[in-house]
Amino acid sequence: MSDTGRDPTAERLQHLVDAGYPDARPVEGAVEGAVYLVGQGRVARVWEHRHGSELLRMQRFYADSAGHLPFEAPRILAVQDIAGVPVTVEREPTGKPLAVKVRTDDPEVLPEAVDCLVRVLRGLADAHDVDEVKRLPVLDEERPLWEGHTAFGTALADLIDRRVGRCSAPLSARVTDFAGKRARLMERLRSLPATTPEAVVHGDVFPETVLVDDDLRPVALVDYGFLSTGGDPRFDAAVAAAIFPTSVEHAAEITRRLTERFADEFGYETDDLLLYRAAYAMATCDAFAPGGGDDHFAWCTSVLDDPAVCEVLAR
Template structure:
């Protein structure tokens, strides 16, 4: 933790203590910001890249999701402000992250763990009330992903085009034939037919799925990074790739999960690989301007995957 981060954390904890939460303390840094346990069954989440209006829309989406999903969604109790940064106070959800229950670097992943992921993906694919979530911006952008678009593929193509240019230099050096791959990906995304729209979480992996002792899903958390309404194949594509830990067996695990999801839902593997490439290009500099961090290196590995490269060669 840097000195600046430490000072910010200490200042925020003092804010919560002064506001009547004497047991407040930091929990973890989520993708969208820092989380603090307040000690009364609630947590505070400080959103670094969101406006209050976005969070109130997220509040309405969560309330709707809770009525349509078979597991819990976060519940935003209030939207507030701390040091000029928007903050939500949310009900603390039960369950432990799936990552604490299993080894994500083992190709022989427990069948119960894979069944858990299948159940989460199936539930999201069946959640078609997407009006609120389609109005959300993604990553650190200010406008909704869908603004000016009639299809998910077109919206995603524009996102890729905007974002990947920010670390094109890194990709040009590390990804074989990068510029042709980028052009092919954008063209293929734009030509995708309209799909049935469902809730897309955008970043499901073992830390965002809360489970019980039998690995049954109790809640899905950390919406907001790439949450929107769109093609449920996107979540399946990302989940299969984000599930395994960084190990030499990760490609094998990803291939197995991709095949399982394709078989379970009747998805074409080429479509999953296409969406995986889109995720890699769109998020490559999500955590470090210009790329160059561990996540960017992971995105390079996705684009260098022979199966992904083959899809972008056709």
């Protein structure tokens, strides 16, 4: 692994060249690691927080999901160790990110883009073969989310309990009545009925991870691994509505409209979506900067102080 603060791109490129990929070049930064084109329709993904055994499990999950999702999942061709860093060699996905096809800072979201998200969420909600994905760790943890649990709500509550202690001071400074909100959220999550059919939860559905054709139809969903597991499909709907907008000016309105559409489309209660959105914010608040302090941390605190979220947590 590279030293903290050091750009490892040149070093990794050299390792890929030495490993037999002379045409390797960087493509983009992704949540779960850098991606490099390596030729012959393949990409190499460098995983910062995963072990080879976990990636082999993800390879099996991708293979299993091929028959259950109405769009492509990544296909891992090989799991390798390059200079002590786990790397997956994957088939280069088809389609273009929805983000390059639509504006995500306009309060009038293109209807075709919303329809696309609905198709993705429906495909995930209908994918009930979750054995492999439930065994995956989430975020930077080494233990599967479901370890020791039989219900999604309690598993999520324990995840939050493990993580928010690391940045409780900055959260308390930025979020009104953080301790009270945390306690009420944990209570609500632990009391959720375990009656919702388990489905594949991607955990990060937004315009960068949804690949589309020229008619904005979803052809692939990529970047599993950040918070991918099995569980309540309402979680993906809650998160997708909130992380779609890129404009601070219009974010609240866009999120409100998407939340209403997803609730109406799937018959979800809005309160449940707001509850899961708060859970996502607490669980991921320091996912990109230990102790918080980055833009994602600021976004998470804004979610936790959203009047609609506050109202749900106050009940």
